[in-house]
Amino acid sequence: xxxxxFMPEPGRIPVPLRxxxxxxxxxxxxxxxxxxxxxxxxxxxxxHQLRSAEVQDMIARLQAALAVH
Amino acid sequence: MTGARTSETxxxxxxxxxxxxxxxPVSVVWEITLACDLACQHCGSRAGRRRRxxxxxxxxxxxxxxxxxxxxRSVGLIGGEAYLRKDWLQIIAAIRAAGMExxxxxxxxxxxxxRVAQAAAAGLNAVGxxxxxxxxxxxxxxxxxxxxxxxxxxxxxxxxHGLEVGVNTQINALTLAQLPELxxxxxxxxxxxxxxxxxxxxxxxxxxxxxxxxxxxxxxxxPLLADLARKGRERGLFLQPxxxxxxxGPHESALRNVMNEEIHFHGCNAGDTVMGIEAxxxxxxxxxxxSPYAGGNVRERRLRDIWENAExxxxxxxxxxxxxxxxxxxxxxAETCMAGCTWTAHALMGxxxxxxxxxxxxxxxxxxxxxxxxxxxxDAEGRSFDHGEFEIVVEALADAPVHA
Numbered sequence: 001x002x003x004x005x006f007m008p009e010p011g012r013i014p015v016p017l018r019x020x021x022x023x024x025x026x027x028x029x030x031x032x033x034x035x036x037x038x039x040x041x042x043x044x045x046x047x048h049q050l051r052s053a054e055v056q057d058m059i060a061r062l063q064a065a066l067a068v069h
Numbered sequence: 070m071t072g073a074r075t076s077e078t079x080x081x082x083x084x085x086x087x088x089x090x091x092x093x094p095v096s097v098v099w100e101i102t103l104a105c106d107l108a109c110q111h112c113g114s115r116a117g118r119r120r121r122x123x124x125x126x127x128x129x130x131x132x133x134x135x136x137x138x139x140x141x142r143s144v145g146l147i148g149g150e151a152y153l154r155k156d157w158l159q160i161i162a163a164i165r166a167a168g169m170e171x172x173x174x175x176x177x178x179x180x181x182x183x184r185v186a187q188a189a190a191a192g193l194n195a196v197g198x199x200x201x202x203x204x205x206x207x208x209x210x211x212x213x214x215x216x217x218x219x220x221x222x223x224x225x226x227x228x229x230h231g232l233e234v235g236v237n238t239q240i241n242a243l244t245l246a247q248l249p250e251l252x253x254x255x256x257x258x259x260x261x262x263x264x265x266x267x268x269x270x271x272x273x274x275x276x277x278x279x280x281x282x283x284x285x286x287x288x289x290x291x292p293l294l295a296d297l298a299r300k301g302r303e304r305g306l307f308l309q310p311x312x313x314x315x316x317x318g319p320h321e322s323a324l325r326n327v328m329n330e331e332i333h334f335h336g337c338n339a340g341d342t343v344m345g346i347e348a349x350x351x352x353x354x355x356x357x358x359x360s361p362y363a364g365g366n367v368r369e370r371r372l373r374d375i376w377e378n379a380e381x382x383x384x385x386x387x388x389x390x391x392x393x394x395x396x397x398x399x400x401x402x403a404e405t406c407m408a409g410c411t412w413t414a415h416a417l418m419g420x421x422x423x424x425x426x427x428x429x430x431x432x433x434x435x436x437x438x439x440x441x442x443x444x445x446x447x448d449a450e451g452r453s454f455d456h457g458e459f460e461i462v463v464e465a466l467a468d469a470p471v472h473a
Contacts, residue, residue, distance in 0.1 A: 011089040011341030012386045015405040019331055024319040026333050026402075035401065 021048040081170050082143040083327075084342035092386075093140040094344040094376060098147060098356040101129065101160060102348050103453070105149040107176045108212030110280065111201075111239055113271035113357055114453045116149040123348040126156040128368070130163050132350070135372035137167035141344070145197075147174045147356065149348070152184055158191040165192030172197060174237060177223030178216055185226040195233035197264065198224050202244040203251055210243060221258055228259045235262035240290060240314075241280045252297055256306050263301065265294065266311035267426060271357065271416040275449035275457040284425040284461075285440035291428040295320035312337060313410035317402050318428035336407040340382045354382045357412040359454045384421075385411070395423035395461075396430055416456040417443065425461055440466050 017026035022039035034041055082096040102123055105116035124132065136144060144164045151157050151173055164171040172195040173188065185196070200220050201210045207217035227234040236255045238244065244251075248265075255263060267290070268274050270281055282290065291314075298308040310324050315334045322330045339345075339362075340354030347353070350367040352375045364379030376382060390403055395418075397408040408414050414424035425441050434440050440463070447458035 009092070009383070009386060011092045011338070012336065012388075012407075013086075013089060014335030016335075017333055017402075017405055019322055019333075024322055026317055026321055026405075 021045055080143075082145075084338065088342050089338075091140070092341060092377075093142075094136070095141060095342045096143045096145065097136050097141045097344045097346065098145045099346040100147050100149065100348050100356065101151050101157060102154040103149040104153040105176075106153065106178045106213075107150070107216060109176070109273065110210050110212060110277050111241065111268045111272075111274035113269060113274065114149075115272045115451070115455075116453075119149065119153075120348045123154075124350050124367075126159060128350065129156065129160055132346070132367055132372065133160065133163040133167055135367065136164075136344075137169055139373060139376060141169055143170045143172070145172050145174055150175060150179070152180060152188075158187055161188060161191040161193050165194075170194045175199065175223065176211060176216065177220040178211075178213060179219075180223040180226060182226045182229065185223075185230050185232070189230040189232055193232060195235060195262075196223075196227045197235040197237050197262070198227070199237045199239075200251065200255065201239045201241075202247045203254065206243050206247060210239070210241075221254075224255075224258045224260065233262070234258075234260055235264060236260045237264045237266070239268045240265055241268035241274075241282055243280060245282070245286070245290065245293075248293065248297060252301060252306065256301070256304050261305060262307050262309060264309045264311060265314060267313050267413065269313060269357065269410075269413050269416050270459065271359070271412070271456050272449070272454060275416065275445075275455070278443075278445045278457075278459075281443070282426070283440075283442055284427070285431050285434070285442070285466075287426060287428040287431040288435060290314070291318055291320045291324065295323035298324050298326070311410075313413040313426065316406050316409050316427050316429055318432055320428070333405075334409070335405060337385055337409065337411045339411055340385045344376065352376070352379070352382070354385065355412055357454070359415065359456060362411075388422075393422045396425070397423045397427075400430070402429060417459045419447075419456070419458045434463070435466065438466050439463055 016029050018029045020027055020034040020037060020039060020041060021044040022034060023037035025036040027035050031041060084095045088095050102119050103114060103116045104119035161171050171193055173193060174197045177198045198220050201207050204217050208214050224234050267282055268280060294310060301308045321333050325332050325334060343355055345353040345356030352364045353362050362381050364382040365375040393403055393408050397403060408422050409424040409427060411421045413426055414421045442462045442464055443459040444462055445457055446460050449455045449457040
């Protein structure tokens with residue numbers, strides 16, 4: 001398989017967006033507030049990460065409990 | 070679908086930033102013959118009889134080497150019905166010998182156990198079976214009574230020979246309501262990959278406007294698909310929305326999530342990481358696009374020359390917001406989306422840059438008590454990959470206040 005080479009004219013570089021954890025809309029990456037629900041994107045992301053960690057912890061404890069029994 | 074291709078578990082046809090920078094045709098879709106044993110009402114290429122000037126075996130095998138030289142990782146064989154070409158097994162073997170993955174997309178009518186065994190022996194990696202609706206709905210759309218059961222039988226043959234089996238489904242006015250039940254059927258039949266595409270108004274489908282979804286139906290389609298994606302994942306089914314399904318709105322992440330909730334649609338990738346090939350050697354930036362997008366023919370120019378230098382292959386990487394028009398020109402997502410699927414927009418509107426088949430757009434109109442409806446104003450001419458033309462009528466939602 002040939003190594004990819006970088007061409008003088010590359011393909012169109014996608015313009016990335018960020019996900020609002022409040023309303024699930026994608027918004028411009030430089031935004032601080034969601035253009036759709038007005039939520040604080042950083043605060044919503046932090047809350048989401050916390051919730052995700054709690055769910056992961058719960059799953060791990062459930063798996064451990066099931067392994068014991 | 071684009072992201073840093075960090076996981077080895079992603080299918081090889083998924084592209085990453087390095088592929089875009091190197092403009093690698095990661096996924097090549099090759100119509101090796103137009104001969105077909107079905108008579109699909111939505112067939113964009115109006116398949117049936119083989120093209121008069123399809124590539125010879127020697128030309129096809131040489132083309133395999135040229136595809137590999139460009140760094141392609143995956144070659145999907147389509148038709149017509151690829152297995153109706155006498156040398157299809159040679160082509161599969163050559164693709165695999167050149168270090169690329171090879172899959173077959175088929176209606177499965179005559180994909181017998183013998184044919185599957187031969188294809189597996191030649192190195193075929195996977196088979197995608199087209200199943201559009203359940204029973205009589207599928208048979209009607211595919212134009213052959215019994216073709217639904219034949220497709221399920223083909224799935225069984227594929228699984229029996231240890232090949233990965235997927236299903237491709239058209240979403241249109243006939244199939245939309247049947248998708249949840251169809252998902253149960255294909256999971257039970259062993260499907261792990263389900264690709265869904267909206268029926269595009271090209272070829273035979275342009276002759277059946279009643280079959281096509283209306284833009285406002287995206288309000289139903291997107292929540293349904295997001296729900297099916299979530300439920301399917303819990304049961305081991307990976308739902309893959311085609312590039313003509315979207316865009317954005319509150320279900321984008323749920324629908325497009327491939328192990329990463331931040332993944333979103335990023336625009337048409339025709340000519341950047343996708344290439345289409347017709348059976349006569351015509352090269353296009355996407356298999357579905359009509360003839361104005363053809364970059365040349367491998368009988369006249371080397372594939373690399375067409376891919377790198379032909380003007381029609383470059384439309385995607387050179388276009389700007391100024392190429393958008395209508396609603397898409399002023400859309401919040403214009404810079405990322407660039408009017409979504411070029412194929413769908415061109416087939417409906419006669420040119421790219423304004424795509425009414427969009428969830429965000431439908432939601433915006435709905436919030437103003439309006440909806441868009443497509444009205445066919447020009448018939449297709451009856452050629453392969455041709456299209457008619459539609460006009461957009463903006464009208465009040467039933468029982469909804471109008472704030473125009």
